Amino acid sequence: MDATDFPDDLVQTQAAWNATYQALTASRPRNTTALRRRLLRLSVRLWWHPYWETVPSAPAARSELRHLARAHGAVRAA
Numbered sequence: 001m002d003a004t005d006f007p008d009d010l011v012q013t014q015a016a017w018n019a020t021y022q023a024l025t026a027s028r029p030r031n032t033t034a035l036r037r038r039l040l041r042l043s044v045r046l047w048w049h050p051y052w053e054t055v056p057s058a059p060a061a062r063s064e065l066r067h068l069a070r071a072h073g074a075v076r077a078a
Contacts (some may be wrong), residue, residue: 006065010049014069015041 020042024035046062055061 005055006068007049010046010051010065010071011069013042013045013049014065015044015073018066018069018073023060 020035020039022074023029024032026040029035052058052061
């Protein structure tokens with residue numbers, strides 16, 4: 001599967017999920033309730049995105065999306 005197959009909004013949502021998760025795992029995070037609610041909303045968007053109906057192997061594609069979003073996050077941080 002090619003990474004360019006993912007819609008931009010899906011990659012951005014996964015990146016936002018990663019950032020929210022990281023904020024939640026920080027020591028003594030502030031606003032944990034808000035972070036957990038945001039994580040839940042983002043999880044729902046990721047899970048039910050229409051893109052998943054178009055791929056033959058959704059579990060493999062979900063894994064690749066997570067990897068791609070982490071790589072983009074690492075590039076942005078550098």
